[in-house]
Amino acid sequence: MTEIAIAGGGIAGLAAALGLAGAGARVLVLERAPSFGELGAGLQLGPNAFRALRQLGVDVAQLSMLREIDELRLMHGVRGQMLGALPLRDKFRARFGHPYAVAHRKQLHGLLLEACGRLSNVRLRSAAGVQAFHQDGAGVTVTLDAGEQLRCDALLGADGLRSVVRYHLLGDGEPRLSGHLCYRALVDYEQFAPEARENVVTLWAAPHAHVVHYPLAGSKQLNLVATRNIGACSHEAGVAVSSEEVRAAFADFAPLPRDILRRAQNWRKWTLCDREPVSVWCDRRVALVGDAAHPMLQYAAQGACMALEDAVCIAHELGGANGDPAPAFARYNAQRWVRTARVQLASRQMGEAIYHAEGARAAVRDAMVAELTEDALLERLSWLYGGPRASEVHGYVG
Ligand SMILES: Cc1cc2nc3c(=O)[nH]c(=O)nc-3n(C[C@H](O)[C@H](O)[C@H](O)COP(=O)(O)OP(=O)(O)OC[C@H]3O[C@@H](n4cnc5c(N)ncnc54)[C@H](O)[C@@H]3O)c2cc1C
Numbered sequence: 001m002t003e004i005a006i007a008g009g010g011i012a013g014l015a016a017a018l019g020l021a022g023a024g025a026r027v028l029v030l031e032r033a034p035s036f037g038e039l040g041a042g043l044q045l046g047p048n049a050f051r052a053l054r055q056l057g058v059d060v061a062q063l064s065m066l067r068e069i070d071e072l073r074l075m076h077g078v079r080g081q082m083l084g085a086l087p088l089r090d091k092f093r094a095r096f097g098h099p100y101a102v103a104h105r106k107q108l109h110g111l112l113l114e115a116c117g118r119l120s121n122v123r124l125r126s127a128a129g130v131q132a133f134h135q136d137g138a139g140v141t142v143t144l145d146a147g148e149q150l151r152c153d154a155l156l157g158a159d160g161l162r163s164v165v166r167y168h169l170l171g172d173g174e175p176r177l178s179g180h181l182c183y184r185a186l187v188d189y190e191q192f193a194p195e196a197r198e199n200v201v202t203l204w205a206a207p208h209a210h211v212v213h214y215p216l217a218g219s220k221q222l223n224l225v226a227t228r229n230i231g232a233c234s235h236e237a238g239v240a241v242s243s244e245e246v247r248a249a250f251a252d253f254a255p256l257p258r259d260i261l262r263r264a265q266n267w268r269k270w271t272l273c274d275r276e277p278v279s280v281w282c283d284r285r286v287a288l289v290g291d292a293a294h295p296m297l298q299y300a301a302q303g304a305c306m307a308l309e310d311a312v313c314i315a316h317e318l319g320g321a322n323g324d325p326a327p328a329f330a331r332y333n334a335q336r337w338v339r340t341a342r343v344q345l346a347s348r349q350m351g352e353a354i355y356h357a358e359g360a361r362a363a364v365r366d367a368m369v370a371e372l373t374e375d376a377l378l379e380r381l382s383w384l385y386g387g388p389r390a391s392e393v394h395g396y397v398g
Contacts, residue, residue, distance in 0.1 A: 012290020013158030019315025032129030042223030067217035077206030080254030154325035163292035207358030277341030
């Protein structure tokens with residue numbers, strides 16, 4: 001059996017563990033935190049995520065806190081009127097074969113964790129950060145933070161935005177600071193007027209800022225993410241901020257989004273980072289998955305979805321290479337990098353051209369959105385939600 005160590009037990013690491021174990025490997029997941037868990041509340045999952053979960057054998061029916069969404073809606077953040085909407089039920093579902101839904105991060109992570117826990121060929125170790133590795137012709141020696149050394153056949157870096165494995169593999173420095181500051185909170189949604197309680201992902205677009213909210217299943221809460229491009233130049237992650245700071249940052253917004261923001265408490269803020277796409281993220285017996293490989297702004301709501309697709313692909317390639325990690329990792333990298341690069345760049349582009357546009361750019365956006373029919377929108381999105389195509393990754397079925 002091929003022995004594979006995975007650095008990082010987030011969504012990417014656990015999904016990869018599940019896939020690789022299914023392909024016959026013995027997997028050890030090494031998580032730096034004292035316990036396995038996931039920060040943050042909501043997560044949007046496109047049809048491509050459900051396709052990948054099915055391939056991984058995950059029974060999404062067990063996600064009781066999963067909510068299929070009726071519509072993606074784009075609003076003018078300052079003037080308050082609707083610019084456009086994409087219905088997500090009939091035609092969308094028929095075209096992509098799977099739903100568009102929102103889930104609780106913890107529940108999705110918990111489901112992956114449970115699925116890994118049921119497999120005798122997956123071991124999970126917390127408080128086991130990966131500090132370094134060395135590979136030779138026969139395997140990889142992994143050094144943990146405490147100095148312990150482990151020997152395995154291959155190593156996957158699923159250790160997120162500031163991946164240590166990436167640092168040693170590619171040495172391409174710190175992630176790029178986008179300058180965008182993102183505030184996150186949950187707010188009890190029963191206190192709102194019906195238009196704020198709809199089963200819709202709503203995005204309010206304004207010059208240099210946008211607000212997204214959607215209802216979470218089971219908890220009667222709205223998941224709120226409010227982002228402003230302030231040219232932020234320091235790394236911040238999960239720092240508590242006052243409601244006054246958030247109110248002041250979005251004071252130019254229309255009454256309804258302002259009211260929603262005003263009622264939320266316990267805000268935390270993050271500076272948003274991504275990286276330039278790269279074409280190579282593996283070297284023989286070591287490879288990257290998830291944010292470690294292709295960190296992106298969250299504007300296409302696809303970071304976790306891409307991590308799930310990575311897991312399906314790498315597992316398929318390992319199975320196809322009879323457990324030999326080096327050729328499997330090379331093929332996985334070749335299969336995945338263009339698609340994930342496209343999502344990285346599309347996410348940035350969505351921020352600039354749609355969410356944060358101002359002046360003439362905003363007017364062009366409004367005109368273009370008004371012209372788009374439902375069919376035209378579905379066509380534009382088919383590369384993302386309909387993918388990866390069978391021609392891109394062998395073994396994918398719809
Ligand atoms: C505001 C926001 C909203 C988002 N919304 C969506 C969305 O709606 N849909 C979507 O698909 N995506 C979304 N994303 C993106 C998504 O959250 C990420 O892409 C996804 O969580 C990445 O998972 P990961 O496992 O690669 O990385 P992480 O979640 O960062 O997990 C990395 C894990 O590795 C561990 N670790 C770190 N270093 C080491 C080490 N040296 N050794 C061992 N363990 C280590 C960490 O403790 C962590 O558990 C959003 C992101 C943000 C910021």
